[in-house]
Amino acid sequence: MKLRGFEIITSYKEKSITLPQRATHHAAGYDFEAAEEIVVPSIWKAGVIDGVKALLAKETAKQLKPTLIPTGIKAYMGEDEYLQLTNRSSNPLKRFLVLTNGVGVIDSDYYDNPDNEGHIMFQFTNFGPTDVVIKKGERIGQGIFLPFLKADQDTTTASRTGGFGSSNQ
Template sequence: MNLPVQKLRKNAVLPTRATAGSAGLDLYACLEAPLTIAPGELRQVPSGVAAALPQGTVGLLCGRSGLGVKHGITLSNSVGIIDSDYRGELIAGLCNVGSEPYTLMPGERFAQLLVVPVLFPEPQEAAQLPQTVRGKSGFGSSGK
């Protein structure tokens, strides 16, 4: 399967997979200069690219584990949703939940794009829902 990707800026880098088994495509920061993200700060980071996701899929923008664990840099909305009919630039909101400023360099990998199948169910009101063993129990009810 191919994923059509358009460079929107001259210094944009096409998304890549780190290994053949990598589920996500790494996105690269399309910045003119280094970008420092202070603790508690929210910043939008452009990738410089747009993609034509296949119909019946959704793009999930996810953080990179190394940035999160080592530096406290994560996505401000946890996971970004890219609908298959969106054709604009892929931009991620990053936040610094760490205790030190972090400087993102131009061309640095800053997020991942996963392309996954999605279902499109039509909500239908029901007087009752089918019963399950778990029922309405939630928030830790299945154990530690």
């Protein structure tokens, strides 16, 4: 019986993907690697004035959108568990990369969904002055399996019907 773990998604099977691993015996998180080389553009690339204008106008400027970094990985786990995606501590300090959503949440029903097979991606925003190139195989973040509790009055409104962001109403 499988309890929790990682698998490579079908479209990345032949791309030399490494399953996430813990770096030390006491590490809580499993290190995820980038499945391909991706450039994370600086939010300042178009210029500070244009960026501020876009924010004030409440427009979604292309330079302000997060960049999705594919991992080629999906995760399976128990119904009352989730995989928490966190940034590496060195990313903001050394590379100005932050997880745009703060913390990623991979629900158990995301696994093998019909849209993207449960492909886990990290979303980054680059607050640095220059673009950042993330190389294939570079460690980009960590995943921690965690249990969660349900309220006495717990009700759900729907079943998952898609992939990334599909539970947004």
